[in-house]
Amino acid sequence: MIHGWILEGTYGPGDRLPRDEDLAVQIGCARSTVHRAMGVLAEKGIVDRKRRGGTSVRPRLTRATFEIPVMRSDIELSGAQYDYRLLSCNRGDATDEVMAHMSITDPQDLLHIQSLHYADGVPHFSEDRWVSLRVVPEIMDVDLSQISANEWLLKNRPFLRAELSFAAVPCPKEQAPLLNCAQGEAIMMSERLTWIDQGAITFLRAWTQPGYTLNTQV
Amino acid sequence: MIHGWILEGTYGPGDRLPRDEDLAVQIGCARSTVHRAMGVLAEKGIVDRKRRGGTSVRPRLTRATFEIPVMRSDIELSGAQYDYRLLSCNRGDATDEVMAHMSITDPQDLLHIQSLHYADGVPHFSEDRWVSLRVVPEIMDVDLSQISANEWLLKNRPFLRAELSFAAVPCPKEQAPLLNCAQGEAIMMSERLTWIDQGAITFLRAWTQPGYTLNTQV
DNA sequence: AAGTGGTCTAGACCACTGA
DNA sequence: CAGTGGTCTAGACCACTTG
Numbered sequence: 076m077i078h079g080w081i082l083e084g085t086y087g088p089g090d091r092l093p094r095d096e097d098l099a100v101q102i103g104c105a106r107s108t109v110h111r112a113m114g115v116l117a118e119k120g121i122v123d124r125k126r127r128g129g130t131s132v133r134p135r136l137t138r139a140t141f142e143i144p145v146m147r148s149d150i151e152l153s154g155a156q157y158d159y160r161l162l163s164c165n166r167g168d169a170t171d172e173v174m175a176h177m178s179i180t181d182p183q184d185l186l187h188i189q190s191l192h193y194a195d196g197v198p199h200f201s202e203d204r205w206v207s208l209r210v211v212p213e214i215m216d217v218d219l220s221q222i223s224a225n226e227w228l229l230k231n232r233p234f235l236r237a238e239l240s241f242a243a244v245p246c247p248k249e250q251a252p253l254l255n256c257a258q259g260e261a262i263m264m265s266e267r268l269t270w271i272d273q274g275a276i277t278f279l280r281a282w283t284q285p286g287y288t289l290n291t292q293v
Numbered sequence: 294m295i296h297g298w299i300l301e302g303t304y305g306p307g308d309r310l311p312r313d314e315d316l317a318v319q320i321g322c323a324r325s326t327v328h329r330a331m332g333v334l335a336e337k338g339i340v341d342r343k344r345r346g347g348t349s350v351r352p353r354l355t356r357a358t359f360e361i362p363v364m365r366s367d368i369e370l371s372g373a374q375y376d377y378r379l380l381s382c383n384r385g386d387a388t389d390e391v392m393a394h395m396s397i398t399d400p401q402d403l404l405h406i407q408s409l410h411y412a413d414g415v416p417h418f419s420e421d422r423w424v425s426l427r428v429v430p431e432i433m434d435v436d437l438s439q440i441s442a443n444e445w446l447l448k449n450r451p452f453l454r455a456e457l458s459f460a461a462v463p464c465p466k467e468q469a470p471l472l473n474c475a476q477g478e479a480i481m482m483s484e485r486l487t488w489i490d491q492g493a494i495t496f497l498r499a500w501t502q503p504g505y506t507l508n509t510q511v
Numbered sequence: 512a513a514g515t516g517g518t519c520t521a522g523a524c525c526a527c528t529g530a
Numbered sequence: 531c532a533g534t535g536g537t538c539t540a541g542a543c544c545a546c547t548t549g
Contacts, residue, residue: 088448094515105539110516118336120360126546127515134366139457140358142338143511148352230306237511239357242504243461243481261479263461286460289507293361293455312534323520328535345528345534518544525537 092122092130119293141291143239144265146192146200147226158193161220162253166208173205176268177275184208186215188224191253201253202281210273224277232276234269241265241289250282263287310340310348337511359509361457362483365444368412376411379438380471384426391423394486395493402426404433406442409471419471420499428494442495450494452487459483459507468500481505 080102086092095113099106113130116122120138124130150157169185179185185205192200204224206214210232217227228234244264251258267279304310313331317324331348334340338356342348368375387403397403403423410418422442424432429450432442446452462482469476485497 096515105541107519107540108538110518111537113516124516125548126517127513127548129515137361137455138358139361139455140356143355143357237355237357238508239510240506240508241459241481242506243479245479259477259479261461261463261477263459288458288460290456290458292457293452314534323522325521325538326519328537329518331535342535343528344526344536345530345532347534512549514546514548516544516546518542520542521540523537523539525535527535528531528533530532 086132088132088134090132092132094129137293139291139293141289143237143267144289145225145229147223150192150194150199153194155194156196158196159223160191160193161223162189162191164188164219169205173278176278177205177207179207179209179275188219190219190223192223197284198254199284200281201250202279204277204279206277207275210271210276225279228269228277232271234271234276236270238268239265240267244282246282246285254282254284256285260285263289304350306350306352308350310350312347355511357509357511359507361455361485362507363443363447364410364418365441368410368417371412373412374414376414377441378409378411379441380407380409382406382437387423391496394496395423395425397425397427397493406437408437408441410441415502416472417502418499419468420497422495422497424495425493428489428491443497446487446495450489452489452494454488456486457483462500464500464503472500472502474503478503481507 092098093101095109096106099109102109113122113124117124118138121133122130123133147157147159165187167182167185168187169179169182174180174182174185177185184207186208188202188204188206190202190204191198192202206224206228208215211228213231214224214227219227242264243261245259246254246256246262248258250262251260254262256262262285263283265279265281265283267281269276310316311319313327314324317327320327331340331342335342336356339351340348341351365375365377383405385400385403386405387397387400392398392400392403395403402425404426406420406422406424408420408422409416410420424442424446426433429446431449432445435445437445460482461479463477464472464474464480466476468480469478472480474480480503481501483497483499483501485499487494
């Protein structure tokens with residue numbers, strides 16, 4: 076397609092571009108073609124578009140995209156054997172912090188699940204998960220020692236929106252024995268909150284084996 | 294628009310969808326409308342499309358997007374005052390590892406820059422950067438104590454492609470005094486390699502203040 | 512209120528690729 | 531090699547928002 080032309084030649088950060096229609100004439104194509112191309116650039120974070128305000132080149136910044144890690148696929152793709160073990164599953168032991176995240180007031184509405192995911196028998200990913208029983212009551216009937224909550228949820232309650240975060244943390248003392256690493260060792264912690272129309276489905280806090288790297292491209 | 298309809302109702306992971314044209318008839322809109330909507334879903338990683346192979350729902354996975362962190366903007370957006378200090382700037386002291394990353398054989402072709410970025414006077418981000426003098430020879434004439442290499446490069450050599458990675462690491466002993474934290478403390482290390490047509494522009498390895506979190510949404 | 516982007520249509524033609 | 535998605539057009543109409 077006709078990408079990148081303009082920016083890397085004539086216009087710099089902050090500049091306002093001609094309207095779609097003029098650009099189309101200038102380039103010699105239909106307005107819808109320009110519009111589509113601009114849509115891609117806007118998606119990438121290269122330009123800002125406003126009705127009546129025109130299109131302008133963003134000061135800097137860019138957007139990167141990465142695949143949300145899914146343990147089973149990640150592990151199997153790397154050629155290792157995937158294993159999963161349910162550690163615990165209790166109703167009602169959510170902290171206030173977790174309830175606040177999920178906009179839930181009654182601890183009985185949350186199921187707390189701890190589990191471990193292995194790659195070739197080595198613990199690779201340890202997760203603490205809370206599932207909303209208001210949104211997903213059926214999960215009480217699922218045998219979570221056979222299928223991980225993640226896989227069951229993805230099949231039965233695909234989420235519409237998610238928030239993710241990643242941070243470097245010292246390995247907490249409860250996680251150290253699970254991941255078979257030293258307490259305080261630097262590991263990646265991730266949090267994930269997923270939503271469906273009716274509300275929060277599940278909140279997840281997970282710790283990954285030291286050395287885990289998050290990769291992405293632009 | 295007409296997003297999300299199909300998936301969250303009738304088709305599950307792995308299913309093959311009707312061809313665009315049939316969907317269009319079924320829904321009662323033009324094929325191009327379906328095509329555009331499918332393009333969005335494919336972008337999000339929800340469906341796979343192949344010519345002649347049709348459109349199918351991806352097993353799981355999804356794609357998340359985040360803004361590439363740019364220190365000055367991040368810090369100023371958070372309301373803190375941004376400051377920058379050049380620590381060192383030497384030609385020719387690249388390691389083999391760095392040269393391999395950038396596909397460069399002569400160490401003299403690389404400029405090594407160390408710098409610190411402050412938020413409200415507190416060291417927030419420490420970077421080791423190598424810049425290709427074959428692609429960006431003019432940088433030798435820039436006073437890097439006045440403008441950070443990052444800002445200069447973004448203005449003068451906007452990249453077309455980038456690879457990023459993030460990992461949790463123990464703070465290296467050279468970085469500890471710079472970031473004013475303890476050696477071995479868990480911090481986020483990021484690497485960034487940016488490209489232009491002619492080759493690698495710059496490779497960056499950076500360490501962030503403990504507590505730094507990478508956020509994203511879907 | 513006018514100007515800009517946003518959405519959609521109906522149709523043509525192309526290009527890849529898997530049955 | 532036929533069927534599918536990919537790209538483009540020329541045009542209509544809508545909706546926001548800013549000058």
